[in-house]
Amino acid sequence: MGLCYNNYVKLTVNAFEGAAPNLVLSTVFGYDSFRPLQKEIIESVLKGKDTLAIMPTGGGKSVCYQIPALIFEGITVVVSPLISLMQDQVASLEAAGIHSVYLNSTLEWEDYLQATHEIKTGNVKIIYISPEGLATDRIRNLLSDPFVKVSCITIDESHCISSWGHDFRPDYLEIKYLRKLLPDAVMLALTATATEQVRKDIIKNLGMKNPAVFISSFNRANIYLEVSPKRKALAQVVEYIKKRPGESGIIYCFSRKQVDELTDSLSKMGFSVLNYHAGLTDAVRAKNQDLFIRDEIQIMVATVAFGMGINKSNVRYVINYDLPKSLEEYYQEIGRAGRDGLPSSALLLYSGSDAHKVRYFFNEQADPSKSEILLQGMLKFATTRTCRRKALLSYFGEIYEHPSEEAKDCCCDICTCGDMPLCDVTIPFQKLLSCIYRTNERYGASYVIDILLGSKSKRILENEHNYISTYGIGKELTKEDWFELVEVLVGENYLYKDGEYNVLKMTYMGKSALNNRDTIRLPVTFRTASDSGEFIPAGRAPKKPAFIILGSKEKAAQKPDENDEESQRIITDLKAWRKRKADDLNIPPYAVFNDKTLLDLAAKKPKTKADLMNVFGLGKVKIENYGNGILRVISGD
Numbered sequence: 001m002g003l004c005y006n007n008y009v010k011l012t013v014n015a016f017e018g019a020a021p022n023l024v025l026s027t028v029f030g031y032d033s034f035r036p037l038q039k040e041i042i043e044s045v046l047k048g049k050d051t052l053a054i055m056p057t058g059g060g061k062s063v064c065y066q067i068p069a070l071i072f073e074g075i076t077v078v079v080s081p082l083i084s085l086m087q088d089q090v091a092s093l094e095a096a097g098i099h100s101v102y103l104n105s106t107l108e109w110e111d112y113l114q115a116t117h118e119i120k121t122g123n124v125k126i127i128y129i130s131p132e133g134l135a136t137d138r139i140r141n142l143l144s145d146p147f148v149k150v151s152c153i154t155i156d157e158s159h160c161i162s163s164w165g166h167d168f169r170p171d172y173l174e175i176k177y178l179r180k181l182l183p184d185a186v187m188l189a190l191t192a193t194a195t196e197q198v199r200k201d202i203i204k205n206l207g208m209k210n211p212a213v214f215i216s217s218f219n220r221a222n223i224y225l226e227v228s229p230k231r232k233a234l235a236q237v238v239e240y241i242k243k244r245p246g247e248s249g250i251i252y253c254f255s256r257k258q259v260d261e262l263t264d265s266l267s268k269m270g271f272s273v274l275n276y277h278a279g280l281t282d283a284v285r286a287k288n289q290d291l292f293i294r295d296e297i298q299i300m301v302a303t304v305a306f307g308m309g310i311n312k313s314n315v316r317y318v319i320n321y322d323l324p325k326s327l328e329e330y331y332q333e334i335g336r337a338g339r340d341g342l343p344s345s346a347l348l349l350y351s352g353s354d355a356h357k358v359r360y361f362f363n364e365q366a367d368p369s370k371s372e373i374l375l376q377g378m379l380k381f382a383t384t385r386t387c388r389r390k391a392l393l394s395y396f397g398e399i400y401e402h403p404s405e406e407a408k409d410c411c412c413d414i415c416t417c418g419d420m421p422l423c424d425v426t427i428p429f430q431k432l433l434s435c436i437y438r439t440n441e442r443y444g445a446s447y448v449i450d451i452l453l454g455s456k457s458k459r460i461l462e463n464e465h466n467y468i469s470t471y472g473i474g475k476e477l478t479k480e481d482w483f484e485l486v487e488v489l490v491g492e493n494y495l496y497k498d499g500e501y502n503v504l505k506m507t508y509m510g511k512s513a514l515n516n517r518d519t520i521r522l523p524v525t526f527r528t529a530s531d532s533g534e535f536i537p538a539g540r541a542p543k544k545p546a547f548i549i550l551g552s553k554e555k556a557a558q559k560p561d562e563n564d565e566e567s568q569r570i571i572t573d574l575k576a577w578r579k580r581k582a583d584d585l586n587i588p589p590y591a592v593f594n595d596k597t598l599l600d601l602a603a604k605k606p607k608t609k610a611d612l613m614n615v616f617g618l619g620k621v622k623i624e625n626y627g628n629g630i631l632r633v634i635s636g637d
């Protein structure tokens with residue numbers, strides 16, 4: 001299957017059947033305690049109760065089915081959306097001594113036959129199958145074989161079955177057939193993002209039987225949230241990356257063309273970067289993703305097609321070069337940073353004109369009105385002038401309160417910098433609303449802004465709007481500035497967007513303010529003439545966030561002192577050893593152990609295998625397989 005584990009310790013297939021979950025957690029995975037809700041979810045599954053679990057990316061969803069899989073007598077079928085995710089999960093399980101297989105189109109026929117033989121003979125506890133694979137007679141016949149006992153069906157990324165989810169996939173509807181084929185198997189549905197509507201869809205479309213529903217906090221406290229106005233986007237990205245030398249990052253773009261252009265620009269500047277999008281061949285996508293996962297390259301520039309379920313734990317930052325289509329999509333993408341719990345960051349470059357690009361594709365959607373509702377949630381977050389974490393969690397129905405003033409500093413750019421100062425936008429406000437009025441409140445933001453900027457587009461000339469008094473009077477602001485002002489005025493209830501085409505209309509408050517010539521002061525990111533005498537960006541420079549690494553009871557993971565030279569030497573040497581070992585085994589470096597374990601090793605400096613038992617993330621099998629090598633590196637031999 002492409003994994004080289006013949007000389008390494010493996011757990012026998014039934015080693016933990018009937019065992020206590022805590023024993024499996026400690027022995028196999030190297031953790032002393034469960035993360036929030038993991039234990040409750042596992043106990044629900046072990047009781048045979050259908051279960052829906054909503055947990056943030058990096059919250060430990062996989063453990064919720066892997067531990068029951070080892071305890072159950074039969075096998076666990078995991079429905080997974082991407083081939084790369086299957087390979088990633090199998091690599092991590094094999095590294096922990098758990099034999100598992102995947103069945104997909106990448107397997108050679110001999111490997112496929114070997115995998116099905118191991119399934120039928122009871123030598124495998126976990127098998128990964130794609131949703132489209134469930135439609136094949138070959139897979140259905142295998143799972144209904146009298147010698148194959150399926151105890152649990154796990155659906156990963158289960159939001160894909162909902163038309164309200166950000167990544168609906170019709171193939172997921174095939175899963176309901178699996179429930180009919182295996183009526184006695186317990187079903188576990190997992191996802192990181194699910195609003196109330198999505199949760200209802202998951203339960204209905206999967207045919208779940210009165211499921212227990214567990215909703216963990218959506219808060220990823222280790223990810224610093226930041227939104228910056230998109231001015232000189234390439235320069236902003238370069239500056240951001242240079243502050244994080246050698247670190248893994250993902251940059252998401254809206255289009256394939258933008259992905260290729262940005263990748264080419266960064267590559268010419270000497271950055272370690274590759275691209276990923278649906279326009280590339282399967283072979284190129286697989287190769288590029290593999291190089292990123294194995295730390296051969298540091299930066300992946302991609303469309304939304306990249307990253308679902310990727311287990312790479314050491315992604316330190318995510319940049320959204322363009323506006324995501326929904327907060328669910330945004331949350332999924334930023335969740336690929338900091339899966340190991342270490343400090344990470346997420347930057348969104350926001351331009352009001354990006355919303356126009358997103359809306360351009362609404363007509364291709366089955367229900368454009370749903371797409372608009374989802375986009376409005378994203379716009380509200382991008383333009384919020386209060387705590388971004390609070391706004392994000394509120395969208396998912398969670399109330400967030402800063403646990404302390406110190407934690408508030410590391411929350412987001414707004415909390416770090418303080419509230420955004422108010423700017424006098426009276427003149428731009430009057431120009432914009434006058435233009436809306438003089439065009440009879442019949443047009444959307446893009447058209448109104450084009451009039452203000454003096455566009456000579458065919459539509460404007462045909463409508464003779466080049467003759468109205470507001471034509472060309474708004475050139476002191478950029479198009480992006482005007483779009484930002486529109487969104488802020490909508491948020492402040494001076495304007496609203498009406499109908500399918502988002503026609504701009506004035507509220508009673510907006511009309512009143514215009515008629516009374518009220519002074520309008522709002523938190524925008526551009527300066528106005530009344531503030532500074534000229535129109536210039538009002539960029540703020542947030543101080544470096546003082547991250548708090550939240551305490552963990554999992555073997556009390558520690559972080560070494562930055563001034564401890566021996567610890568820094570151990571970190572450097574262990575990274576190099578981990579990379580060599582991963583290459584030898586043909587697995588990603590984080591499958592050997594992740595960065596949190598790396599830092600804990602450098603801080604604790606264990607001298608014996610017994611000492612290794614107290615290190616975060618090292619279970620019995622990993623200690624047997626890697627312990628001697630780790631100890632030699634730490635001792636400096």
